[in-house]
Amino acid sequence: MANKTTIRQKPTITTRTRTGDSNDARPRRTALSRDRIEVESLALIEEVGIDEFSTRKLGQRLGCEAMSIYHYFPSKAHIMDALADRLLAAMPTPDPGLSPAMRLRGFAQNWRTLAVERPRIFPWLSLHRRNSEIGTRMDDEIVACFYDAGLSPERASLGFRVLGYYVQGAALDEGSGYANGTSSLRPLPAAEVAAHFPRVATIARYSDQAHFDTMFELGFTALLREFGLE
Amino acid sequence: MANKTTIRQKPTITTRTRTGDSNDARPRRTALSRDRIEVESLALIEEVGIDEFSTRKLGQRLGCEAMSIYHYFPSKAHIMDALADRLLAAMPTPDPGLSPAMRLRGFAQNWRTLAVERPRIFPWLSLHRRNSEIGTRMDDEIVACFYDAGLSPERASLGFRVLGYYVQGAALDEGSGYANGTSSLRPLPAAEVAAHFPRVATIARYSDQAHFDTMFELGFTALLREFGLE
DNA sequence: TCCCGCATCTTACATTGTAAGCCACGACAC
DNA sequence: GTGTCGTGGCTTACAATGTAAGATGCGGGA
Structure with missing residues (x-):
């Protein structure tokens, strides 16, 4: 189910000229990290479902490009693995x-x-x-x-x-x-x-x-x- | 997991000039049908796994193009549905x-x-x-x-x-x-x-x-x- | 000032489901 | 025969996916 009558997205025009923006209101996105990626993955999955969970959508939610995630996890399967461990670890021991x-x-x-x-x-x-x-x-x-x-x-x-x-x-x-x-x-x-x-x-x-x-x-x-x- | 170190396929060069091939040895592939599609789908799934089960691979196994399948089923989900029913129907009633x-x-x-x-x-x-x-x-x-x-x-x-x-x-x-x-x-x-x-x-x-x-x-x-x- | 490494982005490609339309062939009407 | 048409298949195209390969910017040490 790859096609879904979507509207072509504007190509983002990455505002790399962030420096010129003298106002240092620090709109600086939170830095990436394994932890943040895991947390947002879990949230995204519950939002859109596991089939619609993609690295690109995750990147969008994290405020980065899909490929940036690969600096922290070698593959999507590794993310899933981490999610499994995280969910198990969060379960209280009787x-x-x-x-x-x-x-x-x-x-x-x-x-x-x-x-x-x-x-x-x-x-x-x-x-x-x-x-x-x-x-x-x-x-x-x-x-x-x-x-x-x-x-x-x-x-x-x-x-x-x-x-x-x-x-x-x-x-x-x-x-x-x-x-x-x-x-x-x-x-x-x-x-x-x-x-x-x-x-x-x-x-x-x-x-x-x-x-x-x-x-x-x-x-x-x-x-x-x-x-x-x- | 879309990428899999595959070799580019030759573009098939569809031998539409089948008519010229006077020898009518009838290498004519078995005609498509809902039934055949279902049977081959089940076989293919057990062979390659459900994640690797795609309409193109199915077409290859059936000896037709992927899109030809859509003449018999409006979508892959409909095929899956038919498979579910077929498996249930095949179960003997006690x-x-x-x-x-x-x-x-x-x-x-x-x-x-x-x-x-x-x-x-x-x-x-x-x-x-x-x-x-x-x-x-x-x-x-x-x-x-x-x-x-x-x-x-x-x-x-x-x-x-x-x-x-x-x-x-x-x-x-x-x-x-x-x-x-x-x-x-x-x-x-x-x-x-x-x-x-x-x-x-x-x-x-x-x-x-x-x-x-x-x-x-x-x-x-x-x-x-x-x-x-x- | 130069350089280097880390974090992130860009580009590209194979693969997927499938929309839209094309085309061949056999059946029928005349 | 010669249209005409429907049926069954094919081609092309596109959006979406995971991810390989490499470019690029930034901050910090020499």
């Missing part, structure tokens, strides 16, 4: 004093919250391997909950995955409403759904935050019980 | 004679199988809203299992979602190994993981099909039980 089950609940809660607060980047993040140092550390803290609860390495590994499946699915759903990502170009009109698939139509009635919370708890505790935690 | 729980197991199995058989398109599909007619029908058949088991509309809706969360997460994981999608550009080397995060390293030991199956069953039956099926 209080180590809590029970394993409660800590797991905390991790799950964090993940679900992230899905809701950053719905445009979250689907990407959740499909991105968490195998950077910081992501691995987070996984380690999660498995640790199962070990702390006295599970064998095998049971702990299974628990990590099984609970993870559930949390992942829940967060993806909650983050973008009933379903995620692109939609069918010719979706069945709601009226048709109501008429022909009343059961499907009914599901939508339970899509508020309250239901998401109790629904999540329902499955989560069932799985915790399965592993003897709680 | 025998209606089976118990609701077993039918649900069948749907889940289908989904997981698809994830493994078409790993390159599956993550996209699973984030694509299933709100075309055919997708809605499938959802309806799934909720129907809960109704058939005697659940109230509310409980059925919750069950649909809760079980769905789990299946979705499981399929995404199984389809691409321990995690999905792009990977960190500087992943922690396995040796580092083994040294500093032995618990995480252990998880990988349970990533074969046998473990996936028992692991999946474990959580799935726990959730079924929670809803009183089985």
